[in-house]
Amino acid sequence: MTRAIGYMDATLFRHVVREVSQYSSKIFLHHFGDSLIHPQLGELIEFARKHGMQTYLSGNPNLLTNNRIHELVDYGLYELVLSLDGVSAATSEAIRGRAASNVEEAERKVRSFLEYRKARNMKTPYLILQFVRQKMNQHETASWLAKWKTVKGIDVVKVKTFVSWDGHDDRINDLRIDSVPEPNVVCDKPWTSVTVLWDGRVVPCCFDYDGLYVLGNLSKQSIRELWSSEAACRLRQAHRDQTLDDIKLCARCTDKEGYSVGKWYYPLNRFLSQRMPLGDEDVIALG
Numbered sequence: 001m002t003r004a005i006g007y008m009d010a011t012l013f014r015h016v017v018r019e020v021s022q023y024s025s026k027i028f029l030h031h032f033g034d035s036l037i038h039p040q041l042g043e044l045i046e047f048a049r050k051h052g053m054q055t056y057l058s059g060n061p062n063l064l065t066n067n068r069i070h071e072l073v074d075y076g077l078y079e080l081v082l083s084l085d086g087v088s089a090a091t092s093e094a095i096r097g098r099a100a101s102n103v104e105e106a107e108r109k110v111r112s113f114l115e116y117r118k119a120r121n122m123k124t125p126y127l128i129l130q131f132v133r134q135k136m137n138q139h140e141t142a143s144w145l146a147k148w149k150t151v152k153g154i155d156v157v158k159v160k161t162f163v164s165w166d167g168h169d170d171r172i173n174d175l176r177i178d179s180v181p182e183p184n185v186v187c188d189k190p191w192t193s194v195t196v197l198w199d200g201r202v203v204p205c206c207f208d209y210d211g212l213y214v215l216g217n218l219s220k221q222s223i224r225e226l227w228s229s230e231a232a233c234r235l236r237q238a239h240r241d242q243t244l245d246d247i248k249l250c251a252r253c254t255d256k257e258g259y260s261v262g263k264w265y266y267p268l269n270r271f272l273s274q275r276m277p278l279g280d281e282d283v284i285a286l287g
């Protein structure tokens with residue numbers, strides 16, 4: 001990633017929530033970076049909840065402090081995904097860097113979260129513990145599952161299919177062990193969601209970590225303007241026509257979610273066929 005990093009300003013966040021809550025009841029509070037270090041995370045979760053939104057957050061368990069745990073529970077986060085990509089320190093560090101190497105501390109923090117949620121007699125935030133399976137950690141998959149599926153209080157443990165983001169970096173592509181998904185799929189992201197970067201720029205999907213295809217900026221425009229902008233319409237048309245070579249963001253993407261093309265009933269596929277999922281995820285719901 002080469003774009004500048006930063007925290008989303010709280011005023012901008014509130015504006016985004018006011019805009020988006022007119023059209024959706026779900027908001028994901030993470031993209032590249034980790035929102036668990038945002039100084040105002042708790043009050044922003046509360047603001048979104050008070051606007052009727054279910055809030056989802058994915059982060060690194062090592063970043064949980066006691067205060068942060070209290071905020072996530074007390075301000076009403078709906079779902080928390082914690083990513084632990086290894087059992088051993090060596091594997092965790094190789095994948096997520098030094099901050100993730102202290103696996104004992106990560107485990108203590110997961111347990112602290114569960115204890116606090118129980119003490120508050122809350123069911124939410126639902127906790128999903130996640131392992132993204134790829135070449136560097138596949139040898140630890142079974143031991144990871146054996147370790148976590150018995151921990152009381154975790155709602156779901158999930159071994160997730162690896163995605164290579166926009167497919168431009170072969171160092172990332174080479175980590176894939178699952179087969180590349182069905183190529184003849186019309187990605188439905190341009191019709192279903194947007195991703196807001198910390199500076200207000202809006203991109204079509206979360207794979208756009210470098211802001212390659214900017215639809216506009218929510219600090220200056222409304223979501224309605226961005227949704228029907230020339231850039232958004234051009235992107236949808238290119239997807240419909242399967243002419244993505246000129247759209248750098250999408251040209252090499254192999255992780256499209258949507259509906260198959262090439263069937264006799266295309267373009268009625270939204271009604272007559274099933275949406276293609278992104279890989280086979282091993283999910284164990286513990287409840």
Ligand code: SF4
Pocket residue numbers: 166187188189190204205206207208249250253254255256257
């Ligand atoms: S084709 Fe890939 S990069 Fe493009 S919008 Fe769809 S998921 Fe995102």
